[in-house]
Amino acid sequence: MRNGDDRFGQGRAEPGRRTQTLLPPGGDGRPAALRGGLHIVSGRVVVEAELDTGSVARRLRREVAEVYGYPSEIHVLASGGLRKSSHYIVRVVKDGEALARQTGLLDVRGRPVRGLPPHVVSASVCCAVAAWRGAFMAHGSLTEPGRSCALEITCPGPESALALVGAARRIGVTAKYREVRGVDRVVVKDGDAIAALLTRIGAHSSVLAWEERRVRREVRATANRLANFDDANLRRSARAAVAAAARVTRALEILADDAPNHLTSAGQLRLEHRQASLEELGALADPPLTKDAIAGRIRRLLALADKRARDLGIPDTEAAVTPDMMVV
Incomplete structure (x- = not known):
């Protein structure tokens, strides 16, 4: 660029x-x-x-x-x-x-x-x-x-x-x-x-374009790892992980510093451990959480961001998931 x-x-x-x-x-x-x-x-x-x-x-x-x-x-x-x-x-x-x-x-x-x-x-x-x-x-x-x-x-x-x-x-x-x-x-x-730096200097279009390419590259990398497997469940999990990471990234951008700390922490865990299951993610939390608890926090983070997006008239978290990301 x-x-x-x-x-x-x-x-x-x-x-x-x-x-x-x-x-x-x-x-x-x-x-x-x-x-x-x-x-x-x-x-x-x-x-x-x-x-x-x-x-x-x-x-x-x-x-x-x-x-x-x-x-x-x-x-x-x-x-x-x-x-x-x-x-x-x-x-x-x-x-x-x-x-x-x-x-x-x-x-x-x-x-x-x-x-x-x-x-x-x-x-x-x-x-x-x-x-x-x-x-x-x-x-x-x-x-x-x-x-x-x-x-x-x-x-x-x-x-x-x-x-x-x-x-x-x-x-x-x-x-x-x-x-x-x-x-x-x-x-x-x-x-x-x-x-983070692009966001701070106000280059918002650059951030969105770069993050989209970044996620797309991760999708391709995931696809390469799956090339030698014929496991439909593994493929579905990979798609879900990419979609979840894209939605959480967008949610944190929308809410910025307004998101509650416990929801932000759950979202950051998902971004840091994109391939982890909900049970594994809960175990990584401090203090540890059940898989239902960590799933609920991520769900509330996305819902809160989507409501804020509707109020502001901007793309919500679903908009961050593009068809190209799901090509695995």
Whole structure:
């Protein structure tokens, strides 16, 4: 998945507060993790950001105008040569120096800041989320779910990368810094951590699409395990496990922090032990539960989420179970 792909909604990710929208997730003279940077043109500081998609470029231009009040231009670099697709440059010329100072790209002496600006590094968790949102929209990528699944940010330097690692830690997500072929990268490898981070930064369409592919891959893996068996009951159990996991995942997304703890715990157990029977699941609970008790809690979790979905007019837990998932 490419960053900014409209199918996955990065260009429409909603920020927590307007003032957090343009927190710069990079430094080293380059806003965010963007290609582009700070340039001197005819004695003026010009801020440039090169982006992969028009939707993200238009959003950046709009936010610069609404948050800081500065006009900007969008220039299109047509595909050709080594460039496989068109790129978009957002350029602030007239007020470039003022924007660079306000966003922390330049310090009080007019020198480029390396890494994240101090006021972002020491800010609230909301600002850490905003920094990751900007970095992902600007220069993030998301690989297919699987053994090597990863969410990756390419950064302009090690200072920016390490600052993003720290910001992820404050959000509750484990990220690692790596230098690969001279390029500084921040990588999140765990599937659950990727889903949690995408949810926090507001990339809801990305989460749904990625989770659907993740579940589909699990279905295929289950199918491969069943290829050497001719046991109808085992196949039905596999389908039920996939459907239950998909519905519980959707229920926890709908309810978020509003679900009762004992129901959330039951749902998490089902996700952590997808192939376990209800009796085995009950034995894993703390304290242990009967299979009827654990089944009842999962049933109430789904019912509560479905009621909330009806009230909000959004897809319920049944909608998470697609026909493709049942192809075993």
